[in-house]
Amino acid sequence: MSAVKIAAPAGSLAAVGFDPATLTSGDLESRSPIDGRVLGRLASTSRADYDATLARSLAAFAAWRAVPAPRRGELVRLFGEAVRRHQPALAELITLEAGKIGSEAAGEVQEVIDICDFAVGLSRQLYGLTIASERKHHHMLERWHPIGPVAIITAFNFPMAVWSWNATLALVCGNPVLWKPSEKTPLTALALHRLLESVIAQFAEAPTGLSALVAGGRAVGEWLADDARIPLVSATGSTRMGREVGVRVAGRFGRSLLELGGNNAMIVAPSAAEDLAVRAITFAAAGTAGQRCTTLRRLYVHETRYDAILARLKRAFASLRIGSPLAADTLVGPLVDRQAFEAMQAALAAARAAGGLVHGGERVAVAGHEAGYYVRPALVELAAPIEASARETFAPILYVFRYRTIEDAIAGNNGVAQGLSSSLITQNLSEAETFLSAEGSDCGIANINIGPSGAEIGGAFGGEKETGGGRESGSDAWKAYMRRQTQTVNYSSTLPLAQGVKFDVE
Ligand code: NAD
DSSP: OOOOOOOOOOHHHTTTOOOOGGGSSSSSEEETTTTOEEEEEEEOOHHHHHHHHHHHHHHHHHHHSSHHHHHHHHHHHHHHHHHTTTHHHHHHHHHHHHOOOHHHHHHHHHHHHHHHHHHHHTTTTOOEEEEOOSSSSSSEEEEEEEEEOOEEEESSSTTOOOOOOHHHHHHTTTTOEEEEEOTTTHHHHHHHHHOOOHHTTTTTTTTTSSSOOOOSHHHHHHHHHHHHTOOOEEEESSSHHHHHHHHHHTTTTTTEEEEEEOOOOEEEOTTTOOHHHHHHHHHHGGGGGGGGGHHHEEEETTTTTHHHHHHHHHHHHHOOBSSSSSSTTTBOOOSSHHHHHHHHHHHHHHHHHHTOOOOOBBBBBOOTOSSSSSSSOOOEOOOOOOTTTGGGOOSSEEEEEEEEHHHHHHHHHSSEEESSEEEOOOOHHHHHHHHHHHTOOSSSEEEEEEOOOOOTTSSSOOETTTTTTEESSSSSSGGEEEEEEEEEEEEEEOOOOOOOOOOOOO
């Protein structure tokens, strides 16, 4: 592997109009997972600044909700164009700050562009219903109105895409947005947000304060969760975080949209196409160094295919090119930090102690990047689920099980607390339809002949159970960002009452 010199992020920040000289002090430190070097520092938002930001956001709401939705879409269209122009610089920042390989970082920026396009179309399709009234000369409507400031709390592993799924929809729906990015990826957020600010500044109908970034850790996230002025908090991250945010927001009767941890499974059936299966498994389990919410973590292989598939996987995992994500031939970049590495090693130790057979999983030395945490993705053969395989460890560990009947495999797929994504590799129509039926996968996402990761923006994204139940991105996910109003209009001069109620007055 060729040695790679880390580029200072100055170039990519300056490319989006940010002065890197302003990023040298403050309590938030951005460290590159590539080699642990500090990329920049900035200060957390103070409580006073937070309150001032909220006041601007509320004022912006009063103006923005009155702007016609297609004009709001035009703002998002211009933002999408700006992202297109800056795609390489934004992708470079994702690589530097989150450690993604080049094609995955560019793919994440592409997702931002795609959801902008989706939101522009949506801005002319915020459809309501007309409903037949039981009363003469009456009609009923269901209409969708803007809801108010939307808080968006995001995780480190999709430092741009997740915000964009929320922000673009919230904006066309008539709401201001407030973004609290992960404390591990503040520069990426600053750069993308700076682009939106520059578009807002040139868009006459867009009020000041329409979009804001509040930087900080958990405490700033808690301000958002507790703030009754914010009707919707969309929070992406661990189940631990969602459990706390969900309770806080519910306690003030706010609305939360939770996108939390996954523990995703794949079933490889007797009829599975082997090459397809091996490629799908390897990308879904080892890609992004196992740091996707949809990463494949549990594999159920039919007993007749187990030995052959496992042999292929061992070879594939052993040959993965691990190293700096700045090198063009790297497939697996670093874990985000030391804690992620330690959590991975602890899970592997627990699996060994429980009788699991572990292949790989060791730290990999990458010359010149000794402070980075690079690992060989691990395969763990297990006879039955254990405590470690029942939870999400945010690292590339794939637990592998044999199964005998499709019913057993589906029960295994569903037998965890999380419910994000799932997949089945088969050529058997009956198995495929069973997996997709009400008796099949209990997850928010169910795929046939592809892995559980790499969703498109056109579908609603999210999961059940401890994954939080939220849906973002495509389909009708936009409804979460609006309030529904049922309207009844009487165009007669009499007043018939519903359900035939009589209430005659003199
Ligand atoms: P994390 O839970 O540590 O942090 C996520 C965000 O929540 C950060 O911005 C953090 O500052 C904030 N936060 C933490 N505690 C909080 C609290 N009590 N109140 C308010 N805010 C709080 O997650 P992470 O390590 O950054 O990301 C990895 C996790 O995110 C994994 O579990 C992964 O599966 C999940 N994830 C889920 C999805 C999805 O769509 N379901 C997408 C990406 C990541």
